[in-house]
Amino acid sequence: MTIGRTLESDPIEEARRQWIAHGWDNAAEGMAAVTSIVRAQQIVLQRIDTVLRPLDLTFARYEILTLLSFTRTGSLPMTKMGALLQVHPTSVTSAVDRLESQGFVERVPHPTDRRAVLASITEAGRARALAATTALNGQVFEQLGITEHQINQLRTVLRALRANAGDF
Template sequence: MGNPLNLPFDPIERAHDNWSQRWGASPAMAAVTSLMRAQQILIGELDGALKPFGLTFARYEALVLLTFSSSGSLPLGKIGERLMVHPTSVTNTIDRLEGQGLVLRRPNPDDGRGVLAEITEAGRGVTEEATRTLLDLDFGLGCYSQEELWRMHEMFVRLRVDFGDFPAPAVEAVRRS
């Protein structure tokens, strides 16, 4: 359902109009509904673009994260923390990437309980190609200007801080607005 709908009207606008008559205008209801749809569209777009590489956006993010590490490897727990996904999802993600030869598991020398995921050369290659593809796509957000994108990002920072992802950033970090 990431596909074009081609409806003659905006179903969210119409839902909100009906909603207003019973419960009063709720910009929050309109915003949350259209945010959900936007996410659905974008994940469809990104996953579609990554399909030729055998990747999903989640798996792509894991690969990119590994390339950021100087050793090319990270404990699985760290990966989950950084990507904000559940430990069982990390296991699954790394399972797949390992099966594709883009990553390999090694015991963590610093922690006998732990496991490192290490990106392979093939993994690095795929990451580069996939990144070029996504950049060409503007990550699906080509209809926005740079300024709008930063504004959107900062809008979400507020939400994420509010829900306890991390402490409110220092003021200088909001310079780009």
């Protein structure tokens, strides 16, 4: 994690100037916005991973665990989870593989569809998910370093972007 040396100027602002200098004015703001998103994701995911590492979780596995803990039965078909979390079936398989080896999830045959497999959260999984959420709430989600107004602006704008991409 030694890449975070402080720079004298904002690299994204510098790139935006370059875009305008090359006559790509129409794309300059969009480029800067996209690059900002990529970089912001890098920052928050790094914080999240730092918090989750002592709990032996990654963000992907945490999302699965939390999703399962919110369901009535504590279980969901693999495909359903992939659709809700927007991840590939193979990613679900490997994440559940790991969660199962950690004892946080069990694979259960689907009661009516013999193709499908349910992932079912265990008591240990529930406890770990709760610990992780508590840690993330206090150390990441409540510490973004921007104002509440800005947080809501962010949510609104990104919801528009997601909606436009056909997310929901």
